[in-house]
Amino acid sequence: MKATDIEEAISQLAAEPFNAAEFPYRLLEAFGNKETTLKRLRSGTSNASDVEGGLLQRSNIHLAVCGAGAVSQTLQKLKSSSATLKAKAKFVLATDGDMLEVEELATGEAKICKFVDLPKAFGLMLPLAGISAVRQIKDNPIDIRATNKLNKLYVELLKENPDWDGDARRADLNQFMARLIFCFFAESTGIFNGDHLFTKAIEQFTASDSSNTHEVIAELFRAMDTKIEDRAKAKVRPFAEGFPYVNGGLFTKRNEVPRFSRIARSYLVNAGALTWREINPDIFGSMIQAVADEDERGELGMHYTSVPNILKVLNPLFLDDLREKLEEAGDNRRKLQNLRKRLARIRVFDPACGSGNFLVIAYRQMREIERRIIIRLQGGADTVDNIVDVVNWPGERSAIQLTNFFGIEIKSFAAEIARLALLIAEFQCDVNYIGQKEARDMVLPLHDTGRVKTGNALRENWLEVCPPPKPTSAIEEDLGGPTGRLALDVSGEPDVETYVCGNPPYKGSQDQTAIQKEDLRIAFDGLDISPKSADYVWGWFVKGRAYLERAPSSIAFVTTNSIHQGRQVGRFWPAILRHEMEILFAVPSFRWSNLASNKAAVTVSVIGLSRKSTRTKMIFAGGLAQEVKLIGPYLVPNHTTVVDERRHPLSQVSPMVFGSMPNDGKKLLMSFDEAEEAVEVHGVPSDWVRPLLGTRELTKGIERRCLWLKNVDVDAARRNEWLAGRIDAVADVRRNSDRATTRKLAATPHLFGEIRQDGNERVVLVGGVSSEFREFLPAQYFDRGTLASNLAFAICNAPIWNLSLILSRLHLVWIATVCGKMKTDFRYSNTLGWNTFPVPPLTTNQKAELTRCAEDILLAREAHFPAAIADLYDPEGMPDNLRAAHDKNDDTLERIYIGRRFKTDTERLEKLFDMYTKMTAKAEGGAKPKKAKRGAA
Structure with a gap:
């Protein structure tokens, strides 16, 4: 269900x-x-409320209708209720039909309002519909209401104007919507003199049957395109x-x-009645795009990127430094x-700008820093909420020009928005500050x-879109252009700063269109590597690196984790880091969530890149900021090593093999009943007949069998008519x-195509893939006779302490x-993941401790038989005894590594890479391991 439908x-x-x-x-x-x-709630069978007049829906909401004036008391009863x-109710709500109070229990956020203001x-309350509401939507639902109204208007206009519902006219309709929204705003x-000037004109001068609505609006638009002194000549209507x-x-x-129906006219007037001045400017573009995109119309969260996520890019790129310099300046007028x-002099360039979220947030944050500067220069008290001091200072206008904000966007409508x-x-900002x-x-x-160009960012010349600054004797005197901005006295060559940022699109090599593959080929032109297996986002890093070579700047992009994990690291990072480039900062692996219902949040990272400098390198992880000497391509502190596949384990662990491949047309495979x-x-x-498990069977507890005739005389097998038929097939x-x-x-049709097990060993079986939501890798210990298919891995006749390693957090972060x-799922590899996993030499006692830990995990699982791994390791439903067993396993293992628990995954990786290096x-006789060196191609 869409948020706009809920609002309605x-x-x-x-x-x-x-x-x-x-x-x-x-x-x-x-x-x-x-x-x-x-129906179940009405009948009482699923209503677990213990409050009079209450209704309780498990894992959702506990609400009650109460007597007049008892709303607050009833809400407290709901909060303190054992039920x-x-x-596990997420919300409590009480109302008497006049007043209403609702509270989100996890955060303590509450809303008190008249019942008629329920919207x-x-x-x-959007989480009640499975929608993760970002702060801006919680605080300002006007954004959803506006999206809803515009969505209905847009759809109705398409019905009335079918000739506009195609590629040839869709841009015209989108531009029309942009004009409407500007008029509403x-x-x-107060930009237009008079209360609701535009909406009242529609109400007063258009016929109720809507027959002339399009003509009236066209004339209003013509007037707004005609200078006042030219209107008599242009015969603008009164x-x-x-x-x-x-x-x-x-x-x-x-x-x-476009022509209007009566319904469309009604939607237009209703939209104008909203309080558009409350619209969040940082969500504005996303709101409009949510109307214009046919496949996702009305689903605001598909486009909206929350401010905190955007600041994960902008803060370490340049905003944090500006704030630090502000604090260092104190009240020193010259420094201020x-x-x-x-x-x-700061320019911000987003070469994948969409509807402008990054540019808008950057502008607003810079204006806030400037506001604080002005307060100090005027002798005011510099506090975050101190706005009134600035309001009374006419003439102090912003030195920050919109023409310093650049972008590239492939959709013309998004660029205009x-x-x-x-x-x-x-x-x-001007209203708030002046x-x-x-x-x-x-x-x-x-x-x-803003100078936003419509085009394909991987084919455009970024140096032409946002050209390097030219040496001049002074910055333009009129810093605000035709609006009469404050002129600053500047002498000498301007020290212009350019910051490139954004959230480029992610497409794996298998999901790219032919056009996107050609985009990458063009972007990679000049590099001696092929983009054949590259994620689409690599194109922005390649173009960004080239831009850095010609223009003084730093870049930072939100990126899929694929570019700093797995085989792509060794293939592409050496080319990115050549010519004295370095990773300036990183925010490894976090959830990039949005408002959309039923849309899994993407796990991404932020990577900042610049020319080599003395600037402090920073890694932001787990709520902590860590200063480091350098950042490697895996986003690990102080290590540039690239991990290569190995045929044999680096550590003293048992060898792991790829599972056996039937290659049989499913003639050797059977279900449990068929077996x-x-x-x-x-x-x-x-x-x-043996059990055969791949990842799916292992995680979901599915029973599958196979014919295993490895040590069987084939002639004896053929004497069984049923077997002979299978073998011949x-x-x-x-x-x-x-x-x-x-x-x-x-x-040899009676045998598997590839055999990697004898079939009589004890086996530790490891899944080939695992959900990104799972906190531990799927693995299990089996007695003799169980086989791993080619969709899993096996350690045969291994000491059980090997299972302790596989089920650890340490091993998960290494594999990831x-x-x-x-x-989005973890992908396992024996040659790249297990054989390279660094394990310190273990004493007999340490192996015994790890063995007990592995056994405890297996016993905890057994206590919940027949629950499968997929059920037991559901992040929200993992049994307490199983979690405790894993916690003990991690504690035991990590103390072997460093004598205590690791604080973060970054710390885990730093230790593992140090050991690996x-x-x-040592294993190669003192030769240094492969590194992604600056200067390497």
């Missing part, structure tokens, strides 16, 4: 007369609960005379307007003025905004194969780093 249902519920008996069920229905769920705790609380904020001249490119193109001059979002952000009247006087006619029939009906010896499949090696296997992922050098 909640609004309807709040507008209806209050029905105490039905309200709880209508509320749950609004958040997407099915009728069958509501609330036992049922103001729906943003907080302008009339709500009803449009009150509108200001806007210009700025927004109304200068085609002024054709120089810092403000520096702000005026990015430019518009910057203008709106500037106006809102006052409403001064801001309004400055904004029209619209001046130059029973083979033994009981067809007389196949039970010893010839395998021979036919192999003979008809396109592969010569498979055709050769037709000579050096093996990488298959899509030393152990490989």
